[in-house]
Amino acid sequence: MITSKPKAHSETATPAGTPVRQLSVFLHNRVGALMALVKLLTDHRIEVLGLSLQDTTELALVRLVPSDPETAEMLFIEKGIPHVVCPVTVVELRETEHSLAHALAALLTAEIDINFSYPLLVRPSRQPLLVLHLDSPDLGAEVLSSAGFKVLTQEDLSR
16 A cells, blocks of 8 residues: 655645655565665655664564655555655754753653654764654654754755
8 A cells, every 4th residue: 555645734834944764665575675675766856864664573664765765665665565645853962951851851841742753864064863763753853953053954865
């Protein structure tokens, strides 16, 4: 099943930019399946900026942040690859008062749940970047920004 929902409020562009979008794909747990997916993207000049893999006996859930989510989604539709698109919050961390602990404290204070997270493979500003799937992405980005964190947009990541 190909799941591509229309852009919700949290996925629309703001003056700050377009929220980062993650594509999730289930792959059969076979040797080379992940490589084939990544090769398909790179053959179409789409970089994988972030990747999370959760393996099960028969399937693997691949969550990825592509450099060009629109083209990646069209490619998946064209190739019949079932996928889901969702907005994620990407936050820049530092060793100072903008550390992981401080980001988590800001989200906790606002009672925003984190469903899952993973680091990005790229670091445009040479600082660690963390992908967060939040139960309230707009509010989470606002809370983190208000706490002094840099929240990145798709434009910050895409080259």
